[in-house]
Amino acid sequence: MELDNKGLGRLRRVANARDVWTSESGDFTPWLADNLDVLADELGMSLSLVSTEVPVGDFRLDVQAETPDGRVVIIENQLERTDHGHLGQLFVYASGLEASAVVWVAPRFRDDHRRAIDWLNERTDTGVDFFGVEVAVVQIGESGPRAPVFEVVARPNGWQKGVKESGGGGAAPGQVSGVNAVRQDFFAEVLADVVAKRPGIRMPSRSNVNWMSFAAGPWGNWALVAANDGRLRVEAYLDSGHAGVNKDLFDEFQAEAPSWETRVGQELSWERLDDKRASRIAAYRAVGDLADVIERGPVRNWAIATVLAMYDAMNERLRTRGRQLRDATNAQERASSATSILEPPST
Numbered sequence: 001m002e003l004d005n006k007g008l009g010r011l012r013r014v015a016n017a018r019d020v021w022t023s024e025s026g027d028f029t030p031w032l033a034d035n036l037d038v039l040a041d042e043l044g045m046s047l048s049l050v051s052t053e054v055p056v057g058d059f060r061l062d063v064q065a066e067t068p069d070g071r072v073v074i075i076e077n078q079l080e081r082t083d084h085g086h087l088g089q090l091f092v093y094a095s096g097l098e099a100s101a102v103v104w105v106a107p108r109f110r111d112d113h114r115r116a117i118d119w120l121n122e123r124t125d126t127g128v129d130f131f132g133v134e135v136a137v138v139q140i141g142e143s144g145p146r147a148p149v150f151e152v153v154a155r156p157n158g159w160q161k162g163v164k165e166s167g168g169g170g171a172a173p174g175q176v177s178g179v180n181a182v183r184q185d186f187f188a189e190v191l192a193d194v195v196a197k198r199p200g201i202r203m204p205s206r207s208n209v210n211w212m213s214f215a216a217g218p219w220g221n222w223a224l225v226a227a228n229d230g231r232l233r234v235e236a237y238l239d240s241g242h243a244g245v246n247k248d249l250f251d252e253f254q255a256e257a258p259s260w261e262t263r264v265g266q267e268l269s270w271e272r273l274d275d276k277r278a279s280r281i282a283a284y285r286a287v288g289d290l291a292d293v294i295e296r297g298p299v300r301n302w303a304i305a306t307v308l309a310m311y312d313a314m315n316e317r318l319r320t321r322g323r324q325l326r327d328a329t330n331a332q333e334r335a336s337s338a339t340s341i342l343e344p345p346s347t
Helices: 023-033 036-043 084-097 111-123 178-197 241-254 257-264 293-342
Strands: 012-013 046-055 058-067 072-077 101-106 129-140 146-154 210-217 219-226 231-238 269-271 279-286
Touching: 023 036, 023 046, 023 058, 023 072, 036 058, 036 101, 036 146, 046 084, 058 084, 058 146, 058 241, 084 269, 084 279, 111 129, 111 146, 146 279, 178 210, 178 293, 210 293, 219 269, 219 293, 231 241, 231 293, 241 257, 241 279, 241 293, 257 293
Parallel strands: 072 101, 101 129
Antiparallel strands: 012 129, 046 058, 058 072, 129 146, 210 219, 219 231, 231 279, 269 279
16 A cells, blocks of 8 residues: 555545445445444434334335434435435435435435435425435555445535534534534624625524535535634635536636635635545634634634625636536536437447
């Protein structure tokens, strides 16, 4: 295994989930039931297994789980790209089991299905939440051990991810508990001023995490983040759901970095994140004690000004180019799929 000068290897994805799980019902579903904690950690929930292959009408739900407070969580999985059939089944399962959370797991999400989940989260009431989760298998180097990786690609804005922080019982919807309460207070203060100045931005719900996202679009979303290194980050998080679109969009913007930094009025951090699907354009500031009113004031003023400057400079271009790149990629994939169907089988 080749390592760098820090003794670190390179994480790579195994090409096909079916190289590991040969069938959905006979292999992946039992594995997921036995390793539910891996998915639960990514969702930010504490889950316990209820049953697998649960009959609902004429169909069978892959996995039924529940949270510590008894809320029903349904999980439907695929080993291929998402399709309309599974989307329809989710509604049957959700209504039949009175689900509070609906989780759809697949190696890759079609962009129209990811948008459908976003639309459901925006239009339905707070009693049910919808998640899209991509599953992959990774390993270090060419021959290292493999490991499963889940990545949430669609979720409700106000989902509570503080189940473990609050002692295992979970936070009630709309409540914030644990170490991120002060951060969420701060984020809400900042965005209240931002929304007052830019009414087109909708105020997001509070959650129990170290970030607050807002103003999502076909390219990704804006966010305030308390970074792990102790700094505050204002970011444009480029995640259209397609890695190629994200990297192309990032490269276009980075090629004009001096111009963007002049328009924003400060230096930006250009983070392509080659080991991840998404990319990031960010501004940072050191943060002291956000609970201290004196220390909090200057940071709050900086955050408001930075959000407005970055949003005003970049948002329209991000939305337009993100949509164009996404639509072009989808058209290419449709054309490729149609060609493969029309081609005669090889002899």
